[in-house]
Amino acid sequence: MKHVRTMTGCIVLMMILVISFTSCKEEPGRSSLRLTVHSNEDQNRSILPQDTPLEVSRYAVTGIGPQGSTFEMQSTSPTMEVEGLLMGNWEITAVGQNLHGVNLVSGSATCSLTSEPTNALIELDSLMGSGTMNVEFTWDTSKISNPSIDLWVTDSDGLKTKVNPTTSNYINGAVYYSATYPAGSYMLQGRLYSGATAVAGCVEVVRIVGGKTTEGAIALDLDKYPEIPSTLTLINKAGTPIECSISGITTSVAAFQEITASITVPESESNEGLGVLWFLDGEELSSSLDCTFTPSTGTHRLDLIAKGALLASSGSASISFKAIVAGTPGYPVLANTVTDNTDGLKISGNTKIAFLPDGKILLASSIHASLQICRIVRDSLEVIRTYTLSDGFNTSMVTDMLVDKNTSKVAIADNLNPGITLYQYNTSNASLTKLFSRDNVTFIYEGGETTFTSISSLMLDPISGILYNVVPGTNMLPYSNFFATQASEFNMYSYKYWFMDPDTISGITMSPFLNRAAWYSTEQNVIKIGKRTSDGQLFGYLREYASPETPYLTGISAAEFISDTSLVTGGDTALNRFEYSQLLPDTNEDGWEQVETWLSGADGIGEMQGIVQLFTDASRSLLYVLCEGSKNIKVFSIQQGSDTLMYQQTIALEGFTPSEAVISPDKLNMLIVSDTNNQLLIFSIPQ
Template sequence: MNKHKLLAVCCLIAALVAMTGCEENPRTTSLRLALSSTIEDTARTITPNQQSLEIHSYYISGVGPNGKTFSVTTLSPQVIIEGLVLGTWTITAKGQNLQGTDLVVGTTEHQLTTTATRADILMGTLVGDGNIKVTFLWEEVDFPDIELDLYLTPQGGTESQITTGIVVIEATARAVFETSRPAGSYELRYELYSQGVKVDGGTEALRVINNGLTEGTIDISLDKLVSVAPGISITTELTTPVEGQISGIGSTILPNTTASVEFAQTGGGGSTDIAVRWFLDGELFATGLSTTFSTFTGSHRLDVIANTSKPGSIGSVSWPFQATVQNNAGVPIAIMSLQNGDLDAASQPFNLNQITDAAFLRDGKLLIASQNSLQLCKIVQDKLVVVKNFTDAGVTASVATEPYPVYGVTDIAVDLLDDMVCTTASTTGTMVVYAYDSATENLVKKGYKSSDPTPYAEQQWTIMSNPVLDTGRNLVYFFDAGGVDRYLFYYEYGNSGFDYIGSASIDALTSPANIDPTRLAISGDFHRLGMVSPANGSFHLMSNQFNGYDNDPASTIMIDRADPAGASALLNGMVFSQTDFYTFKADGLTRYTSPDNGGSYVLEASLGTPLNSVSAMVFNTTQTKAWVVSAGVNPGISLLSLTSGVPAHQGFTSSGTFKGKRIAISPLCDLLCVVGDSSDLILYRVSDGIN
């Protein structure tokens, strides 16, 4: 059976408000429409004659306050409509093909105000009726008493037998079926009988559009009859369709993991010289009694069409299943591994040379920082696809004039609430803030900050740490990892760029000294910052006071403490979980808890094997699960459960020779991206998309 995918078109409408008008004239605004559509055809589908199934143009109309109206036809997915009156608008969008035929329609009602400037139209209703004409040819006129049984199934509906519109012409070994049906996708099943014996059967997919003629021919191959002398009956080797079953697969499989399946004939066909074809979601992918395959997360259908050399032996078996990781309960499944220079499905290269960081954006896309570039990717059916590259002129690029000053970029921090992206280039000492536009899939530079070269300047640093964000107050923190006197800097970020708020010394007040601190971490309530010093095995916490003066956190050192193992702990970083925090060590993790809500900390527990040389850690939004990257002798990624904050090891996925150094989690907490130390990355799935 061939499965046809129903048209699903999403239309994004953005209304940009213009503040104009006077007391006698209603206030007006501009309406920006961003339109998109995806229409897919399948290989075994009978489609309308001389009619495109793709959206070519859009007819958009609206009715607003006091009978105001507008209408526009556009070929572009972006159109701006000027001068719409503020108020309630009923907006209708129709998708039309190249021939001007309406394919799909959608309507929404939206209240345009100075703040409610965004609406969506789902164009999901197919338009009108169309005609179907299917001719069946079996060539052999010697087959008497032909009967053709037809069954029609609308997509998502139930099968019904066709009782009208069928004309059988035995003299020319043909039959014609003609009817009119609402626009949509259908499955047409046929069974051909001669003298009450089934001689053939099959299934085809039909696509019907408004005012179109869906016409096709189905050629039925039948063995010729063997005639004998007059007065002796004519016989044929007729048989029943092949019957069988699929084995090796259950109702669920893991995505992007090889599954082995077999087909066994259990009856019918008249012989055992069986030919088998395998279809996945309506696409032929293999032949033979057994095969292997893998597929992406979601619902799927595996079909077998089998026949022998006997006429009328064609039969089919279907097996619906889910590719899911839900039964893994969060244990990661690798769905894609990439190295620098690998190509996506459109032959676009992935820029992973000396990759340093990666972060998910609010719309689920992935932003990758590598040597002197940023690359935006989206995830389609568990595969990364390149969307856009952001580069500059290189070492000579001007940070002030380049739209994307990415030379030497090392770190990414994302504000998912305001769609802001902050990057730092540690060696060049440059920090940039961008606004991310999901509709245009673009970054827009809003400002930058570089070290002030003036001697003894207040805003001066040598090597920048990674940035961390207080998204509630729009503050970005980083520290100077070089120089003699080390300082923490904090700036306010936004559409106007960066505003300097202040700085604080991070040199330890007491022993142990803060020697060569590593990556910066921030607590979930934004009141604490943390860093570790691998050289002497110490960690350091800073308190952000926020006394209400100019948004100044007034950061000060609050705790300096050495790990019990000292320098041999090989501390590699830290991360906060609510008020608790974890330090990354060569032999695993150490958890510190606060008995007084962050005033002091005590060592609560340590987790070891299979954790080794821990390099990164992330949590889901409910703080009930965590994933930990190990980069030592047994590299991989572990799942921890967190019950009342207490961690317990639940599973481990080896990464082979791949050693991860950074990890990012998607907004839906369904995907993980682990950045490797050899210009590579791995994409993992930990749920099917539900947090």
């Protein structure tokens, strides 16, 4: 019985104690909370979601406290006060929203409320949700062939990932990239290639917002108008915006020369904590406040990306500039040496070259038996199309190529048969269409025919439409109808021939106004100059000048009219200028006088040996003398009005043996090929 009473007593005691505690329990005290919300969002972006403001306009705050108590409130002010909260520990969450109620950023904090009012600070440091990046890259297809593009995405932690275009439309010059990413700022980097050559690029900062699509269009423009932003706002690690300036670069800079672009911080500010990345045409160059590089010719894009400490913060600027060749206008500057088999180029052995009307290049290699259409890209050559014998093209043993810019027709001579083939060039797709071919039959007569055994060069008379071809070792100039509309019209079965004239023709040339022509003989050291007759014949009224009566014509191998009344010849070691006179001294007839002679090693011009070509610039203010023997180019100025020559400069070719040079239609480039070097030289011409 005693044991039982003891147990009963314990139970009663516990009940009393519980009742006592319950009776003595007080309602917890209440307090107030002053809450400040601080957003780390910065708004300096490059590509943003459309119709989605990124400014935090209001705040949604929730809290969970003692005994499961909660509160919710919204405010447009970052500072708010909540009263009547139970004292104790509270978990508080704040969401920053834009004016449309889209959640942008969130943060949370834990605080303990006491009898005294409590202040709490919540950092909004977490971006919310995931969104879609949808960016289109476009370019001008007329300037890019065989395009490809490399893309990379770098997140806020610096993790760089190479990605592939989601949709590719290379034919129309566009690719698209679309992907879903967590909210934040991303660096999108792109490099556009034409063949194997990088021709353009960009870097953009893309802002992703939860539940939204960020769309952008980036034009990779090779001809964008140069533009330099005057200032750039960068964010330092403390989150302070600093107005900076860009120095060291202008809208036009010197190509092939080192330049340094810099970010300049005001004297009142510190540059500590500024994180900067520089990109040239989409390729990263530097991560310091200075960026040093050497640009090739053409338009470039220099991107500057600044990453600050603020959440998803960045400043960015795109600097467009044009790099041009520095130097004296018209004097070529070597830009690049291209070697055989580089990126598919065939430039080995007896290479022939011509510019097409749209500025593309026609390249023929005898060793490779190939015909290629190329373009100049970033001071190099890119192959657009290659033709061989298997394509039905006459690509073997090519001796000369002639391009008519008015009709876009191309005549190609070869010594395989020998013969001439006429093509039509299509500028829309950079292709050749074979029109007609002719063989070596010059004339058909009863019982036989006249033929030629080889061709060395071509010349077109645009007035008559006659295409002349030089037959080495003869004084025969066979005719072809360049403007033929059917195959039967192409071979005219006729030729120009000087009966009883023992001199053989090595080359021919025509005056700028098409009313005079000349032919020369290297073997006989003679030049013969004529004019168009009343019936349209081009080689009428020939005047003959030969060594030794006319000195310094030894080995004559080039001739060029620099005007209708001045003809320049070049030979082994001499350059001569002949001038037309309506009445020669001590005669009663018109003719040509030898008025100037420049000799190799004399008058300060240096070595000038083995002249193989004479040609002028478009304005005929400069004469270029291409020398195979001395491996250089001599530049002479042409005095307007008198046509007097004045030596200006020698451009050494450094061991390269030249055979032919051409100037681009836009006057910006000179290309030189060789019969022996398996290389091609690309020069830029300062304007």
